[in-house]
Amino acid sequence: MTLTRRKLVASVAVGAAFMQAAPRLARAQAANTIRIGVLNDQSGLYSYIGGVNGVALARAAAEEFGNRGFNVEVLAADHQNKPDVGSNIARQWIDRDGVDMILDVPTSSVGLAVNQVCRERNKAYINVGSATSDLTGAQCAPTTCHWVYDTYMLAKSTGGATVRAGGDTWFFITADYAFGHALERDTSNFVRAAGGRILGGVRTPFPGTTDFSSFLLQAQASRAKVIGLANAGQDTTNCIKQAAEFGLTRRGVKLAALLMFVDDVHALGLQTAQGLVMTESFYWDLNDRTRAFTQRVRGRLTNNQPPNMVTAGNYSAVLHYLKAVADMGVAQAKASGVEVINRMKAMPTEDDAFGTGRIRPDGRRIIPSFLFEVKKPEESRGPWDYLKLLQTTPAEEAFRPLAEGGCPLVRS
Amino acid sequence: MDEIFGIPAPLLFGQLLLGLINGAFYAMLSLGLAVIFGLLNIVNMTHGALFMMGAFAAWMLLNYLGLGYWWAMLIAPLAIGAFGMVLEKLFISRLYKLDHLYGLLLTFGLALVIEGVFRNYYGSSGLPYRIPSELQGAWDLGFMFMPVYRGWVVVAALFFCLATWLVIEKTRLGAYLRAATENAPLVQAFGVNVPRMVTLTYGGGVALAALAGVLAAPIYSVNPQMGTNLIIVVFAVVVIGGMGSILGSVITGFTLGLIEGLTKVFWPEASATVIFVIMAIVLLARPAGLFGRA
Known part of the structure; x- marks a missing residue:
């Protein structure tokens, strides 16, 4: 088929008309x-x-x-x-x-x-x-x-409970980006305020770290009582698995999984996850x-x-x-x-x-925020029955006080 | 306590041992890649996905059929290897005459599809797989707690690497394979069925990846992304060792595991990058890789 000049002009005109009309239709x-x-x-x-x-x-x-x-x-x-x-x-x-x-x-x-x-x-x-x-x-x-x-709420609930239970020396394994830094900072503040000490920490590349064993060994060498996991998702579950594997938990080192979701417990299985404490603002069986x-x-x-x-x-x-x-x-x-x-x-x-x-x-x-403990396998009554409530922080106390955040909207 | 470069000696030894364990995975995966690249000239980006399938196969055998770890070591490589051969016959074999880039794109696309399918059915949070009872527990080495299973991984990886190397370098079949890479039409003229041999080789490389997946299942959570995390590093290992060099990829795998382990002590933030820095340097100084022939 040869394209005549008339056909070309006609088709361009029709096309142009559609292009004009289409947005108007969509906008209405x-x-x-x-x-x-x-x-x-x-x-x-x-x-x-x-x-x-x-x-x-x-x-x-x-x-x-x-x-x-x-x-x-x-x-x-x-x-x-x-x-x-x-x-x-x-x-x-x-x-x-x-x-x-x-x-x-x-x-x-x-x-x-x-x-x-x-x-x-x-x-x-x-x-x-x-x-x-x-x-x-x-x-x-x-x-x-x-x-x-947010990180303050997690730090206050999980971090605070861990220090109260005697975990007063900490080593952090921190995901090396905004989230990990904020979680480490907010938790450190609570640990120090409660009289605890921070003995050290490592920043692990994010994303892309799957093997945490060398970081866990460094944490163990610091002789801290608590390893604070300032990470999330598979980073956290891998840390918990590998800490069990390398006998850290058996030697009395406590893990503080600062951000965990119920799905992480599912991935770990109760056998590995039992006894961990975690903070959520929602749990399906609450x-x-x-x-x-x-x-x-x-x-x-x-x-x-x-x-x-x-x-x-x-x-x-x-x-x-x-x-x-x-x-x-x-x-x-x-x-x-x-x-x-x-x-x-x-x-x-x-x-x-x-x-x-x-x-x-x-x-x-x-x-409100809720502090949970992961159930033992024999305590679980069915699929996804994983957590038991330890403590509730009332809504007004769960988050950072309004004046302390440094938000410009508050000052004005 | 004795210190080396300001690091307590026990910690350093521990890190070296851990580096060796990670190196074992690098070696097993890069070995499969090197075999496939050396003999088929295909940059196999599906390798990570097939590694993941190996781990999932172990999980499925346990949870659907009640077959434990040792059965998985046998069945998973065979099943995934067979799957690999189907892939090769259906898709990859059509690209041998084209540029490397086409193979790379095809295998990359296949990897995305496979991962997507697994993510759809199993979610991405990961599934637990327990260490077999025979290999539970740990040895107290004084300077560190050495889980028995990790020791087993190093021994098993060394064994399979050595076996593969022997097959390719010392057997008649290996000789045919090497000859076919040099001059396929000539080998075919001697009556060897080259296409079938190529398919089997691809299956063999895939089986190695699946085997590594089974070995990895109890250590890492079994999830659809587990291959994606490793494959880029493993490619760097293959490039550093020299594309297609079998012994090179094994030695480089273990060495880079060690170097990465040390970086985790001295500069943790850089531990994900160090392998690529080394790759850049090697490419500048020896473009064919440390063990490759230009």
Whole structure:
């Protein structure tokens, strides 16, 4: 077929007309749709914490909320634990795809990078997966809420309990990036304040370390009573396994796994994990409401597993965000991230997973934290029955006092 | 306490021993890669995924069929090796005449697919696999606690490396293989079925990876990413040793394990990078690798 000049002109004109019309159509629909972007690790070492399950529970919340005069759409992307990848996706979502709120974002280095993007673009940002307490401290933003936990809360609960139990000399094995540094810093403060001493530490490359035995031997050589694991995910489970293998735990060295999820216990098996203490703000078997919530949603998760602190957090965050949007109207919510977050701060949070809470001016959501001990194999009554509650820290005491974080929003 | 460079001597010895253990894994994996590259000219990026499949095979045999570690040592390499041969016949054999890059892309893609499938069915948090009862416990060496299982890994890896080297260097089959890499049409003209031999070689290399996976299962958690973490380092080992050099990859595997172990004492933050620094230096000074022929 030969292409005549007339055909060429005609086809270009038709194409141009479509290109003009398409965005207008999309824009008309978009005006009444709230877009939520779940940005997390979907393939790497933290993917089991949130990953596709985090997306599934964000969608569950949107469905439960229903259509109250506007549509909700949940998008998802994999940030591969790389800050540059994460902030590129966030920019693209906001600038091109009309995303109104970014959710989850584990891996503190990525979490902090996306925090900057959302502040610049005035978009709501609810961080669930990252741990660093800097999100509500030096780097706090009027567009940000930090939802279920942070390094201060973990340090206070797990670190404090360990020192009280006699573990007064510490050696840290720290993942060498923002999260590990923050967790080590916050825990060290509690250890020192309680009269304990820090004897040393190693910073392990992240990601990419699978063998921790040499670091564990260094920890043992320091003669510290406690090895503080300022890492997460497979780094933590590998450390615990290898510490048992090299006889550290048998020689009386205590491990303080400062951030552990119930999924880590599942991966280790109760035989290896028994007796460890860990801190969470959600456990599926905590009370009637959490059990009912778990029953309702677990069919959506991989292998029918119960939700953990982060996936439950995504659920609860979407619910509260949508309540605020419904309250203020879609047009206003789309116009300003700061306004949505302010509205969220003005309303108490309320859901089955975390009960009642509130959001402080620095963006920190205030909820109780729970110290658990991993059950012995004979104590477990069924699949995923792993934890027993040791102690509850009330909501108002669980997190860093508002004045101590150094958040500029608080001073003004 | 005696000190060497400001480090207590017991700690240093401990680190050297640990380096040797990690080196054992590097050696076993890079050996398989070197065999495949040397004889097939394929940069096999699926190697990490096949290593992971070996570990998963051990887990599945235990949890679905009740077959323990020793059966896994036998069955996993055979099963994964057979799977490798299917891959070779279906996909890889079509690329021998093309540039290396095509093979690299294909095997990389296959690795992503395999990992994705395992992640879909088993999640990525990892599954526990216990050390077999015969190999539990530890020896107290004075300067460190040496788990029996880790000692077994070094012995087993050395044995399999040596066996592979003997097969390739000292047997008739090995002679055919080496001849086929030099001049395949000529060897075929003598009546040797070269394509079948190539398939078997690929299967053999894959079986080595699966065997390393079984050895690794009780030490690391069995999870879909376990191969991805190792494969890049192992490639660096192969490049340093000299692509295709069998003995070179074994020696380099153990040596780099040692160097990495020492780095973990003196400068922990650099321990993930040191192998690549060495690779860069070796490539500058001896582009064919330490044991390679230019």
